[in-house]
Amino acid sequence: MSLSPHLALHRFGYGARSDVPLPADPLAWLDSQTRAAPAPLSRPGYTPADGYAAWREHDASPPPPGQQSPVTRLFRAEQQAWVAHLLTTEAPFHDRLTDFWLNHFTVAERGGFGVTTGFSAFLRETVRPRVTGRFADLLVAVGKAPAMLFYLDQVASVGPNSSFGRRSGRGLNENLARELLELHTLSPAGGYTQQDVAELARLMSGWGVERSAAPFDTIFRPGNHEPGQKQVLGQAWAAGPDSYEAALRWLAAHPATLRHLAFRLVRHFIADVPAGADVTRIEAVLRQTDGDLGAAARALLRLPSASAPRLGKLRPPLEYALALFRAGGGADPRPVLGAMAALGQPLWNAPQPNGWGDTAEAWAGPEQVMLRLDIAYETAGRFVRRDPRDMVEEVLGPLVRPATREAVRRAGSMRDAMALLFTSPEMQRR
Amino acid sequence: MTHAHLPPIGRRGLLLGLSALATLGGARLAVAQNGPSSGGRGERRLVVIVLRGAMDGLHAVVPYGDPDYAGLRGALALPEPGREGGLQDLGGFFGLHPALRGMAELYRGGELLPVQAVAGPYRTRSHFEGQDLLEGGAEQRMNAGWLNRALAHMGGGNQRARRGLAVGVGLPLILRGPEPVGSWSPARPQRPHEELLGRMAELLHEDAVLGRGMREGLRGRGFASAALASADPPGGGGFQRLAAAAGRLLAARDGPRVAALEIGGWDTHVAQGNRMQPALAQLDGGVMALKRELGAAWAQTVVLCVTEFGRTARVNGNMGTDHGTGGAAFLAGGAVRGGRVLADWPGLRADQLFEGRDLQPTRDLRAIAKGVLRDHLKLPPAALAAAFPGSAAVVPEGGLLRG
Numbered sequence: 001m002s003l004s005p006h007l008a009l010h011r012f013g014y015g016a017r018s019d020v021p022l023p024a025d026p027l028a029w030l031d032s033q034t035r036a037a038p039a040p041l042s043r044p045g046y047t048p049a050d051g052y053a054a055w056r057e058h059d060a061s062p063p064p065p066g067q068q069s070p071v072t073r074l075f076r077a078e079q080q081a082w083v084a085h086l087l088t089t090e091a092p093f094h095d096r097l098t099d100f101w102l103n104h105f106t107v108a109e110r111g112g113f114g115v116t117t118g119f120s121a122f123l124r125e126t127v128r129p130r131v132t133g134r135f136a137d138l139l140v141a142v143g144k145a146p147a148m149l150f151y152l153d154q155v156a157s158v159g160p161n162s163s164f165g166r167r168s169g170r171g172l173n174e175n176l177a178r179e180l181l182e183l184h185t186l187s188p189a190g191g192y193t194q195q196d197v198a199e200l201a202r203l204m205s206g207w208g209v210e211r212s213a214a215p216f217d218t219i220f221r222p223g224n225h226e227p228g229q230k231q232v233l234g235q236a237w238a239a240g241p242d243s244y245e246a247a248l249r250w251l252a253a254h255p256a257t258l259r260h261l262a263f264r265l266v267r268h269f270i271a272d273v274p275a276g277a278d279v280t281r282i283e284a285v286l287r288q289t290d291g292d293l294g295a296a297a298r299a300l301l302r303l304p305s306a307s308a309p310r311l312g313k314l315r316p317p318l319e320y321a322l323a324l325f326r327a328g329g330g331a332d333p334r335p336v337l338g339a340m341a342a343l344g345q346p347l348w349n350a351p352q353p354n355g356w357g358d359t360a361e362a363w364a365g366p367e368q369v370m371l372r373l374d375i376a377y378e379t380a381g382r383f384v385r386r387d388p389r390d391m392v393e394e395v396l397g398p399l400v401r402p403a404t405r406e407a408v409r410r411a412g413s414m415r416d417a418m419a420l421l422f423t424s425p426e427m428q429r430r
Numbered sequence: 431m432t433h434a435h436l437p438p439i440g441r442r443g444l445l446l447g448l449s450a451l452a453t454l455g456g457a458r459l460a461v462a463q464n465g466p467s468s469g470g471r472g473e474r475r476l477v478v479i480v481l482r483g484a485m486d487g488l489h490a491v492v493p494y495g496d497p498d499y500a501g502l503r504g505a506l507a508l509p510e511p512g513r514e515g516g517l518q519d520l521g522g523f524f525g526l527h528p529a530l531r532g533m534a535e536l537y538r539g540g541e542l543l544p545v546q547a548v549a550g551p552y553r554t555r556s557h558f559e560g561q562d563l564l565e566g567g568a569e570q571r572m573n574a575g576w577l578n579r580a581l582a583h584m585g586g587g588n589q590r591a592r593r594g595l596a597v598g599v600g601l602p603l604i605l606r607g608p609e610p611v612g613s614w615s616p617a618r619p620q621r622p623h624e625e626l627l628g629r630m631a632e633l634l635h636e637d638a639v640l641g642r643g644m645r646e647g648l649r650g651r652g653f654a655s656a657a658l659a660s661a662d663p664p665g666g667g668g669f670q671r672l673a674a675a676a677g678r679l680l681a682a683r684d685g686p687r688v689a690a691l692e693i694g695g696w697d698t699h700v701a702q703g704n705r706m707q708p709a710l711a712q713l714d715g716g717v718m719a720l721k722r723e724l725g726a727a728w729a730q731t732v733v734l735c736v737t738e739f740g741r742t743a744r745v746n747g748n749m750g751t752d753h754g755t756g757g758a759a760f761l762a763g764g765a766v767r768g769g770r771v772l773a774d775w776p777g778l779r780a781d782q783l784f785e786g787r788d789l790q791p792t793r794d795l796r797a798i799a800k801g802v803l804r805d806h807l808k809l810p811p812a813a814l815a816a817a818f819p820g821s822a823a824v825v826p827e828g829g830l831l832r833g
Contacts (some may be wrong), residue, residue, distance in 0.1 A: 038755065056654070057668035062608060126653060128486070135458075144715050153477035153699045153700050153748065153750075156699070156700050156747070156748035156750075157747065157748070158747050160747065163745070169747075170748065171746050171747025171748075173699055173700070173746060173747060173748050173750070173752070174752050174753075175699050175752075178555070178556070178753070182556055182558075184557075188554075188556065188559060194555060194785070197555075241515055269521065283505070298698070307570040314639060314640075342618065343599070343601040344600055351482070352482070352483070352557060352694075353557075354557075354558045359602075360639045361573075364601075364639045364640065364642075364643045364652050365596060365599075365600055365601025365643065366596075366601070366611070366612060366613045366614055366643050366644075366647035366649075367492055367598075367599055367601075367613035367614060367615045367647055367650065367651075368599055368600065368601070368613075368643065368648035369634075369640055369643030369644050369647050370644065370648070370650075370651060371599065371615070371618065372620075373622055373627065373644070374620065374621050375618075376622075376630075377620060377621065377622040377626070378618070378620050381620070403632075403633060404633060406631055407629055407632070411629070412626075414624070416626050416629070419622060419626060420629055420633060421628075423630045423633055423634065424633050424634075425492070425633070425636075425637045425640060427635060428637075429637075
């Protein structure tokens with residue numbers, strides 16, 4: 001079995017676009033995306049300093065009800081920049097990896113201005129340049145990113161015996177420490193305790209964000225740092241700023257972390273219930289390469305299950321919406337964002353820190369399936385000037401089932417034909 | 431556009447029960463499809479509201495009479511009943527948060543039963559594990575929810591609407607499982623016409639996941655369009671709107687009898703005083719919307735509000751609280767024997783706290799749920815055992831209901 005050009009785009013990208021030629025050598029094309037630095041987005045982003053300036057502007061004169069905050073304006077533009085990029089991307093596998101890691105390290109708009117002000121940097125500077133590098137480097141960058149420090153309340157954590165803690169009576173916030181262990185690294189299978197969570201929170205205390213003065217970025221405040229040695233999972237760590245990064249690197253290399261990451265990667269790209277052998281293979285690659293995420297991505301492509309013809313995974317709304325608008329030749333990100341939200345997956349706004357569900361059961365409830373049909377029909381209405389009979393072949397190629405081709409051919413209108421193509425299992429799955 | 435050359439929905443579609451399509455256009459055809467209720471469907475209703483993120487029970491059902499309360503809570507402590515912005519008294523020891531205004535009224539009418547110092551059997555402080563276990567109903571993770579397993583034992587099949595209803599876009603774990611359930615969410619401006627829907631159904635028919643979803647979805651929409659057609663769309667904020675729709679669907683004679691809703695906003699690590707207020711107000715508005723829309727059926731309704739765990743007894747360094755253990759739950763409804771607080775109060779002294787930090791649970795949440803399933807839905811012991819595997823030692827709580 002080998003990966004056909006259509007399957008490469010379908011399973012490891014966001015589906016084909018009829019106005020973009022298919023790769024001649026799909027595997028080499030996918031590989032190359034894991035070796036080159038990603039091209040910058042065509043629309044400009046903003047720095048945390050820009051974001052904090054907008055935040056101050058908001059605080060100085062809060063916009064009247066119904067009017068957008070200057071912070072939200074920045075964030076909406078960034079959402080549009082990313083979706084506009086995904087609609088026409090030339091490196092969709094790299095982008096899928098970015099989306100995967102953004103979900104692994106969820107920060108969400110509902111976390112407030114602390115998240116939205118830092119989101120552009122989180123996407124462009126923290127996550128995207130590191131998704132094919134070493135996991136440890138990604139983890140350290142995320143662990144010190146202002147958006148994450150705000151989202152999981154690290155900015156509010158104070159060592160109770162630090163000089164500021166004693167003076168103010170303020171104390172620890174365990175939120176980021178807990179999710180670092182549970183979601184970002186070990187997972188509960190790693191066997192840590194409440195004591196480990198509290199110790200990690202002490203170890204991390206002092207790390208926060210300075211948003212009202214230079215550097216308008218992450219800083220370490222010695223006066224907020226809990227003094228004394230800390231014990232996390234039997235490891236001793238000295239007081240001071242350096243232990244945070246050292247502990248993150250230690251956690252990144254932990255066998256439970258590698259297993260967890262391998263499981264999540266295979267589950268996302270290959271199967272809701274990953275085969276043990278597939279997980280073991282990716283885990284071995286991570287172990288042998290010191291956590292090289294690019295090597296793990298290339299190994300994923302070479303799993304026998306990666307080129308299996310059966311489309312076993314249901315596209316989550318984010319991917320489904322993109323696939324429809326790419327198939328139709330869309331370039332405007334706004335209706336795509338609307339479709340994602342309507343289908344229950346508003347971009348960068350997961351309800352909880354564990355991010356979006358990554359299996360079919362999270363997205364296949366009765367009303368969720370019905371809403372997909374509504375969106376298929378609505379979206380078809382936007383692209384009625386395209387002939388759906390051509391579109392079937394261009395977008396699905398060898399993946400199309402006879403029943404779908406027949407339904408498209410026999411439909412009562414162009415719009416119905418396209419809605420049927422958009423509804424087909426081949427479009428909803430990958 | 432003409433459909434003259436098109437085949438009808440097709441044999442397969444009809445075999446699948448896609449005649450529910452006929453009801454999408456409104457109530458007109460709905461009657462033709464199914465006869466009147468065959469009598470198997472009882473009148474008792476159960477609504478489960480999952481409060482995601484761990485509601486701080488000590489801030490909702492406040493033990494202001496406990497001598498350690500004010501000291502532990504510091505600036506987060508709420509003023510006693512009778513003071514400005516104070517608690518609404520629940521009999522001299524507990525008080526209800528002032529944002530729960532409607533629910534306090536229910537309490538005074540004997541229709542609200544707050545439960546304190548309650549927890550599931552697990553002692554995790556992870557939201558996600560905690561929610562999965564709360565909804566799964568066992569001490570290990572399950573692929574199906576306890577409410578779904580309970581539904582399998584309810585009578586009243588072969589009706590237009592499924593007995594179980596998920597409200598909102600998603601299908602929460604508590605209702606996932608082999609027993610089919612309906613769902614409802616607010617409509618989009620454009621929907622495929624009926625004939626196209628039939629073709630879509632044929633395309634998806636063989637897909638194990640999407641085919642099943644669509645069959646249930648059609649059924650649910652068919653029913654909802656009939657049940658909701660007669661009145662204006664429910665108003666109010668997000669959760670209140672969903673709750674109102676749930677109430678209206680549950681009120682229908684041949685409507686669902688069990689519904690699940692979810693509401694977030696409870697993970698108050700920081701500035702809890704301000705952040706919990708809107709979540710409580712939404713919950714209160716939702717419960718009152720249920721009462722309003724259920725109308726006469728409210729008398730036969732139990733609303734059970736549960737959360738994955740409570741929060742730390744002490745305030746943290748950020749005027750918030752962290753993940754804890756014992757928490758609070760609510761039973762509301764005309765069928766509830768309320769007007770009292772159900773609690774074996776463990777106390778808040780340092781040596782009375784669980785692991786020195788959390789409210790000690792003295793009651794198993796499964797006992798409450800099992801009591802409701804047994805005494806309200808009249809489910810047999812086998813159904814309770816199936817809903818909550820491994821809970822043989824957990825005796826259903828009696829006396830939760832009137833009569």
